[in-house]
Amino acid sequence: MRYLRLTVEAFQGIEAATVDFAPGLNVLYGPNDLGKSTLATAIRAALLLPVTSSEAHAFEPWHAGRKPVVTLDFLDGQGLHWRVKKAFGGPSGAQLWSSNDGASWTSAEKGRAVDGRLRELLPWGVASPGGKNAPRGMPESFIVNALLPRQGEVEALLHRGLDDDAADSGKVSLTKALSALAQDPLFKKVLDRAQAEVEKCFTETGARKTSRTSPLTAAGEAVKRLQVERDALTRQVADAEAVAQRASMLRERRAELGVELQEAREALELARAALVVQRADQARRAAASLAATAEEKKRAVEITAASLVEAQRLASGDGQRQRELQRAQVEAMLSALTAKRRELEARLQKIEFALKARADLGQARTEAQALRAEGVQLAQAHARAVHERSEAQGELELAEGIVAYGRWRVALDAAQAAVDARAQAAKLTEEAVAREVEAQQHERAAQAAVDEGAMRRATLPTQAQLEVLERLAHDRDVAEARLGGGLAVAVRPRRAIALHAVADDGAPLDLPGLKAEQLFEADRRVLLTVGDLLEVEITAGAKEARRTVEVLRRRWKEEMLTALERAEVASLVDLQAAVKAAAVFETAAHEHRTKAAAARSAAESARARGALLEKQPSGSKDELEAKEARIGTLPREILARFFTSMGASWETQCEELRKAKGGTLQTRRAAVVEVEAKQQQVRWRLDEVGRLEAEGAAMLPRLLEQLGGTDLAVARVQSSSELTAVVEALGATQPEAVATGSRDVAEATVKEREVALVRAQAELADALKAAAAREGEAKALEASVPTEQRRALQLRPPLELAAAEAAAARAEALFDEVSAEFNKADGALTSLAGPMAKERQQQLDEALAAAREREHELNADADAWKLLRDALREAESSQTAHLGKALGGEVATRFLALTRGRYAGVAIGPTLEVETIELPGADGGEVLASLSHGTKDQLATLVRLCVASSMRSAIVLDDQLVHTDGARLHWFTGVLREVARHAQTLVFTCRPLDYLEATDLPVKAPSHDAAGVRAIDLTRLIHRHYALTGTNSAGP
């Protein structure tokens, strides 16, 4: 806002005045009492005071009856012209016009509404008239005090803040102004950039943009696209992997089954062979059996033939006497048999009696024997119990002996250990010496190896040089090979020549009297020498290749041959071996050094251990002897064995043993007593049985004697059997006695035996034939089995044929099945293309990772810009909300510059009340209250100027800085000119030269403009109701 023109009529002491203001600094000057402050009051009244206010009475001229009228033209912040005219003292005395150009005016408001509109145009924290908190007189507010201060009102500004205003419009407008101030160009640049970046990716509400224009969308879509493709491939790969895995498995399975099938087929063949062998065996056995039958048949034929001869003899006429003799013999036999039966019946009775007597005697003897056996057992048990008792006694003694032995042994071991330790110490010393010697030997060997290695290396290339030579060898081989294209050289001698030829690296060929054409073939080179006449070398290959070979051959001579000669070896291989061998010496030297170090370390260790062992204590001799005496007579070796087996806890174990053996001894003693009682009972029963035995023994010999001393059981069986036979013979002999002697019977017998002989002979012939047939069959079957199968059958048992056939069929079916499955899987594999899909999947994995990283990067960057934008806004908001911080910096800077560092700082509160003035130093106090009036005035002026500057609004300074010295006033002039560039500044003063040069003052016209400063001589513009005494207000 800036003022354009002020017209005053009948306002206090001024009758009429019109002042035109320029942008920038306006210095309005005139002598005291001219009406400068009246003009300032008129401005305030025009803008702030309702025409009906009682305070307006003060404006009325005291000597005239006119109403005071003020007309003020001004520009608002948007560049619109406004004219307010107030005729104080009546309700309709206010009018407001507006204009775009300042020439043609339009009425905007009238009457009471004028002030309301003015409050809107000038939001300075003043309440609207008629409303709540509406002022009764001239309104006050922080901005009013700042921009239109009453003359001399310093304290009011310093102690008043925006919170004291009746309306918050002042705070709002000042906050807005200071926000704009905070928009430092650099800050704005950063904020604008951040905002632009944020807008690329985020909506106004802060959500991520999903439109295609957003880089995040593009990146996200790229990720999604790749993800979809990869997922599809992953499925394809998984399918293919499954199929490939299956195909691979089936391939291996098929191979295994192939082997199994072969084995099953072999087993089947073997089973079949076994069956043939088995059938051959059966045939052979059958042949043998048939042969045996034939033999029997042969014997039967012989017997039948003999009996036929006998029957024929009996049936002849010469057999009559023999048949009668046979009849007499049968009758005599019948009589003898009857007598024999009676005799046998009597003998059987005696045998039965004797048997009973012998059974009784046997029972008595058995019992006696059992009792004796029990007696023997009891005697053994007694002996055992006695032995065990004695043993227990012995064990107890042993336990005590072990204790004594143990104590002696411990003492002895300690003594021995001491002796051993000293011996060991001596050995360790010897060992240390030996190891030192060994170390010296190794050191010498290491040195020797070093010397040898160095000597060898002296003539050998280094590893790097060797690598160069190896590369040279490879390059030469390759270059030679590159020459190779094939050569055929035909030599056609016109007369006999002696030709020497070499093809490539082959063996030389000498042809002493060559007459006919000779063809030489080679890959790359043929060398022909004709006697001592001519040498022809023919090399294949392009020129460049030949040159390369020449260079490499030259290098070979220069480098390789030199190296070989120097090393005195024949080939690169030998050279490599020599270098390797030289390296061996270095390794050997290192090993010797390591061993030497180890030997020295061992020597030191041995010495240290020896020293420790020598310090080991030994016991006294008397004590040892006393302990040995306590051992007693028990063999030492036994005690030693027990002691040793007991280990470290021998003493405890011995104590337990002693207790245990004491208990055992008691048990054994009781057992002995028990056995002795049983022995007594057995002895009593034995006596009784002995008596019975003696009686039986006396009777039985007599009976046996009567029976002939034979075994009774056998005699009984024999007698019974004989009796049965005799009874049967009697039964058979009686009819025979009747039939014997008939001729018909004899002839019938002959016929019968003839038939039997013919039958037996036929059977014999059949049996022989069958045996021969089976033998032939067996041989044929054996011949049909191959030798290796017969051997195999000897080594392992064959399977059953049916089982082998089933196994082979199973194996074949399985092999066919798996083969079919493999072919199917392999076929499926070809269509799935798994490995390619997997490669593609790997590519996509990388692409997806890259796309995700890009997306992440973009998101991170977008988030970063958003975070930056938010942080900038927050900082901006924070800075401007604390108006003191926003304004304070400038005020403080200028105040410190004004006071030349006399003060350390100015603290201005959030609502612009000046809080403290800080002194320099750590313990600087607050000095606002003690500031001089002039300094307070200067501080207040600075605050006002800063407010005006930040609001870009005109400021009126009415005789400010009257208590300011020349130097500071000069400084202030600079500040005023600077502020006036942004905010129009009206300075009412009676001392214009404080602000202007004399040349800046108007001479004839009422005002003079120069360099943004208008000097206005008010004496020429103000018409007072009375004349002033002085006219030149420029004087002091």
Added chain:
Amino acid sequence: MLKLLHTADWHLGRDFPAFSEEARKKLSRARVDVLDQVFAEAERNAVDAVLCAGDLFDDPNPKRDFWEALASRLQKKRWQRPVFLLPGNHDPLLADGIWRDGTFKSALPPFVKVVDRELEHAFSERAVLYAVPCRSKASQQDPTALIPARTAGDERIRVGLVHGSAFDAGDWQTNFPIAKDAAVERGLDYLALGDTHGFRYVPADRLQPPTLYPGAPEPTAFDEQDAGHVALVFINRQRRALVDKRRVGHWRWETVRAAELGALRALAARDDLKNRVLRLVVEMNLPAPEYEEAEALLDQLAGTEAKHGRAGVLELHREGLRLDVANLGPQLEGLPRVLQAAARTLQLAAGAADTRLAAERALFHLLRTARGS
């Protein structure tokens, strides 16, 4: 003497989706450009034949640009030496694949032999080639099983040409598994393989008779060992083969980890970066001025819209690059107080894990924008 040039795995038409558009073009084009080096090597050494052991195209149906690039290069040659193009598992012999494409085949000069069946080709009376193509993208069949074994009395040089994996047979991932001792079993004096992208003998310790992968002439990934070569093979009358490894590739793929600014400076100062595909992992915590320098160095390496980067292709991992926000005093001096206040707010935010990254970058943006760079 039989002289052969053995190459494989050109992968013409391969895409590199992990890289930027520009880098993808460069790397894809390099696969075609390297063919000039491969063929020049064949000419320079006057080889008897060129064996191309499969995966010559990345796909059974490559774009026209790629097969035309190959055909046009071959058309310019006035060769008699045969060039054998073997279908691999990437470009198998499919009915609708490139090898059956009449347009492509008619564009090839007569000396180019597409191995479109099991092939026995006599180089001369003394040398013979057996080639077996891949007929599918995947299989568990060993292609060398189709090469007849050497018969008694056959003293010819026998060379095999197949494509497949000579790795552990137990590995299910093996595709077209090739037995390690196939060369010995089939009586071959040289077995030319294609599939793996690094130059390697199989097994590594057996050089005679050689079973060799020459690798891709132009590398395709960071983890490939010794890629970028062809093999020059000389087989003499005694049937002993000599192999010479020849570098033909332009690009070298390299991974660099920079843990301090000095390493980054040294990297940026290198003069061999033009042909590098560089994977750069930055892991350092720097105060503001050095952070700014690091950003500037990364810009130099990566390039900007106005200027090419120093690295041929850069894959940058910069998550580990952090701004030391604790000591920003000197950098904040002279800035308007409102900017200083914002910087302090961001410093506080950098102390929290969830806002650390954003706050660090925000601070960097603030400082850089305020300084007008």
